[in-house]
Amino acid sequence: MTxxxxxxxxxxxxxxxxxxxxxxxxxQTRVSPGDETAxxxxxxxxxxxALVEDDTRHFRAYxxxxxxxxxxxxxxxxxTTDLTPRIYAYKGRITTLVALDTxxxxxxxxxxxxxxxxxxxxxxxxxxxxxxxGKSVLEPFDVGRDIDxxxxxxxxxxxxxxxxxxxxxxxxxxxxAAQALP
Amino acid sequence: xxxxxRLHRGFSHGLLAIFFWLWTSVGVVxxxxxxxxxxxxxxxxxxxxxxxxxxxxxxxxxxAPILDESxxxxxxxxxxxLVFAVFSFLRKDDRLKVISLVLSVVYLxxxxxxxxxxxxxxxxxxxxLPALRDGQAYYLLILFTLVSTVVxxxxxxxxxxxxxALTQLMDRVVPARFRIEPPRWLDxxxxxxxxxxxxxxxxxxxxxxxxLVYRYIEPFWMFTLNGNVVMWTLLAILLLxxxxxxxxxxxxxxxxxxxxxxLSNLTMFRIKxxxxxxxxxxxxxxxxxxxxxxxxxxxxxxVRCDDCERLYADEDKCPHWxxxxxxxxxxxxx
Numbered sequence: 001m002t003x004x005x006x007x008x009x010x011x012x013x014x015x016x017x018x019x020x021x022x023x024x025x026x027x028q029t030r031v032s033p034g035d036e037t038a039x040x041x042x043x044x045x046x047x048x049x050a051l052v053e054d055d056t057r058h059f060r061a062y063x064x065x066x067x068x069x070x071x072x073x074x075x076x077x078x079x080t081t082d083l084t085p086r087i088y089a090y091k092g093r094i095t096t097l098v099a100l101d102t103x104x105x106x107x108x109x110x111x112x113x114x115x116x117x118x119x120x121x122x123x124x125x126x127x128x129x130x131x132x133x134g135k136s137v138l139e140p141f142d143v144g145r146d147i148d149x150x151x152x153x154x155x156x157x158x159x160x161x162x163x164x165x166x167x168x169x170x171x172x173x174x175x176x177a178a179q180a181l182p
Numbered sequence: 183x184x185x186x187x188r189l190h191r192g193f194s195h196g197l198l199a200i201f202f203w204l205w206t207s208v209g210v211v212x213x214x215x216x217x218x219x220x221x222x223x224x225x226x227x228x229x230x231x232x233x234x235x236x237x238x239x240x241x242x243x244x245x246a247p248i249l250d251e252s253x254x255x256x257x258x259x260x261x262x263x264l265v266f267a268v269f270s271f272l273r274k275d276d277r278l279k280v281i282s283l284v285l286s287v288v289y290l291x292x293x294x295x296x297x298x299x300x301x302x303x304x305x306x307x308x309x310x311l312p313a314l315r316d317g318q319a320y321y322l323l324i325l326f327t328l329v330s331t332v333v334x335x336x337x338x339x340x341x342x343x344x345x346x347a348l349t350q351l352m353d354r355v356v357p358a359r360f361r362i363e364p365p366r367w368l369d370x371x372x373x374x375x376x377x378x379x380x381x382x383x384x385x386x387x388x389x390x391x392x393x394l395v396y397r398y399i400e401p402f403w404m405f406t407l408n409g410n411v412v413m414w415t416l417l418a419i420l421l422l423x424x425x426x427x428x429x430x431x432x433x434x435x436x437x438x439x440x441x442x443x444x445l446s447n448l449t450m451f452r453i454k455x456x457x458x459x460x461x462x463x464x465x466x467x468x469x470x471x472x473x474x475x476x477x478x479x480x481x482x483x484x485v486r487c488d489d490c491e492r493l494y495a496d497e498d499k500c501p502h503w504x505x506x507x508x509x510x511x512x513x514x515x516x
Contacts, residue, residue, distance in 0.1 A: 074222070090317070091301060091393055092310035103223030104230070115310075115393045117301045121408035138233055144252075152295035152406045158316040166241045173234050176226045 008067075029053055042099035042108035043075045056174045057082040061099075075107060076100045076171055080160075083167035089159035091115040094123065098164050102179075104137040104172035109164060114156075122153035123160045132164060137172040141165035248315050256319040260296075263289055264326050267341040271334070274488045274495065280354070283347040291344030295405040296320065298327050298338065300380065300437040301396045304387045328445070335449045336442050339432055340485030345402055346432050350487075352421075353428045353470065362426045369472045372434045373483055377444075380437035399437060428470055433483070443482035453479055453491060456502035464499070465490035 031039065031049045039049050039059055046061030061075035080087070080096040087093065095113040100106055109129035111119075122128060131147055143149050143161050150157050226234065249257075263285050270278035290296050302324065305311050314321060327338040339346050364372065379399055386395055397403055401417050409417070424430045432439055459465070459477055466474040469490060473483035479490075497503035 072222070088310055088313050090312045090320075091305050092308065101223050102225060104226050104234070105223060115304075115391070117299065117393050117396055117403075118295075118406060118408075120394070121406065138230060138237065155312045155316040155320065159313060162316075166238075169234060169238050169241060172226065173231070173238060176231055176234075179225060 031059060035059070038097050038110060038112060039077055039099075042077060042097060042110055046074055049077075056171055058171055073102055076102070076175055078167055078171050079112070080163035080167050083170055084163040087159055087163040087166070089114065089116055090155040091117060094119075094156070094160045094163060096129075096160060096164055098132070098168055100137070100168055100172060100175075102175065104168075104176070106132045106135045106137070106164075106168060108133050111160070114160075116153075116156040118153040118156055122150040122156050128157070128160070137165075137169045141168075249318065253318050256294075257322060259289060260294075260319045260322055264322075264342065267337070268330075271337060271341065271486060271488065274492055276488070276492065279341070279488065280351070282341050283351050286342055286344050286347040287351065290323075290342065291348065291405040294319075295344075295402075296323055297344055297402040297405070298324065298438050299396055299400060299402055300383050300441075301393050303380070303384065303437070303441055304393050307384065307387070327442070331442050331445045332448050333450055334486055335446045335452070335481055336439065336485040339436070339439050339442060340487045343432075343438075344405055346429070346436075346485070349424050349429050349431065352424060356425050360425055361428060364427060364472075369433075370475075373472070373480075375434045376436050376440040379435055380440040383437050399435075401431065432485070433471060446481050446484075449481050452481060453484065453486075454494075455479070456494065456500070458500075458502045458505065462501050464501070465493050468493060 029051045031051050035051070036049060039046070039061065043049075043061040047064040048062055050060050050062065052058055052060060056078070058076055058078040060073050061077065063072040063074045065071055077097060077099040080098065081093050085093065092115050094111065094116065097110040097112050098106065099108045109132040111123050111129055114123065116123065127148070128150075132141075135141065135146070140146055141161055141164065143154075143158050147157070147161050263282075266278075266285060267282045270282040296319065312320060323342075327342070330337040340350075341347065383395060383399055387393065397409070397413055398416065401420055403409055403413065404417055420431060455477065463476075466476065469487075471483055471485055471487065473480050473485075474490065494500050494502065497507070
């Protein structure tokens with residue numbers, strides 16, 4: 001007769017293994033190390049991340065798995081270049097990683113990459129991404145109103161803000177819709 | 183699940199695994215329907231979702247007008263600067279030109295920091311340009327620059343560019359005794375340096391995708407007042423050198439000027455010259471851009487500053503008129 005501990009751990013291993021194959025089957029791909037590092041910065045408490053490759057390509061951050069309980073999403077994140085690829089700033093797209101909580105609030109923003117000539121005194125400064133943290137997707141995200149305008153870098157700041165706003169709203173909506181599914 | 187266990191131990195594990203696999207395959211979505219732990223924020227309410235849908239609609243349709251108040255103001259202000267520049271150009275009036283230069287330095291320079299840059303060449307190469315929504319005034323400036331260059335030549339360099347305007351105004355203030363004219367043979371070689379700068383910058387951009395190189399080959403960032411020690415040092419050296427060699431940057435180093443110089447070969451309305459210009463050297467000496475070489479005006483160097491055209495029109499200075507007068511008043515007649 002196998003002991004309770006052996007049985008439980010075997011069952012748990014079974015669950016995890018099955019769960020992992022299921023996760024792979026569900027168009028969730030592994031997160032690249034580079035993305036993982038970027039995600040960690042914004043969602044430090046997450047246990048692990050998964051990439052969801054659908055119309056709204058995004059990442060999901062999960063809490064540590066608990067036996068017998070479904071995985072719990074603790075955060076969402078997306079690259080603006082995935083969700084709003086047509087927003088061009090002064091020189092092309094601005095790659096920004098945006099993290100949301102499951103209630104549609106911005107947890108953090110990280111400007112990852114851009115070609116903006118005037119970025120170094122606008123969106124590159126830590127003050128720019130910091131303004132978004134804690135904002136709900138229902139807030140205006142409007143340069144000059146709740147986001148600071150940077151004179152002489154208008155195009156850059158406008159486009160970066162617009163991409164964050166539209167992407168965050170879209171993802172929050174998609175996630176809410178997915179949650180409402182039976 | 184408990185009755186699965188009752189069937190068979192080993193089998194039940196397999197079933198459980200299949201069940202779990204199916205569950206995750208259907209979607210981690212179902213995980214969300216599970217009651218959340220205490221830490222999770224409340225999900226968006228139905229009212230929130232309705233509001234969010236309205237906002238998304240707004241985002242998608244761009245209900246916000248493309249031309250809002252501030253954009254209109256920007257366009258109007260830029261329009262005034264451009265119209266005044268063209269007006270001063272068509273009137274060939276020196277005082278109007280000074281006002282036009284001051285307008286450019288103050289508004290396009292220190293207020294807007296809106297100058298055509300080599301970065302715009304990079305953007306055009308990659309065809310990655312700003313959204314019209316964010317840059318109406320920017321597009322007006324680019325359009326004006328291209329059109330005016332094809333119509334009249336490098337008018338942008340001579341009047342609109344804030345840095346060019348700044349060095350021209352500097353030239354009016356700095357005493358002439360400091361001035362060093364580069365010898366003709368050197369000048370004629372140095373003008374090609376700007377094309378080298380342009381080609382090198384474009385090649386560098388194509389290889390590295392780094393636009394920030396503009397900071398070290400252009401002084402235009404100075405109007406943003408945001409630079410590092412190296413940038414400010416280079417700028418100080420450049421301005422100091424400009425005290426001695428006037429319009430140094432525009433004539434020899436500006437990659438935008440090089441690009442517009444190439445475009446200016448298409449110029450439709452060029453400066454007309456008298457027959458007497460074949461031999462007269464008056465304008466050649468006056469031209470602060472070194473654009474006149476004997477009977478020819480090098481269209482790619484000329485920024486349409488009007489200095490020579492004012493001379494052509496001056497009946498007391500230009501040999502064309504002086505000869506005519508002498509012929510008219512000469513006792514022998516003709």
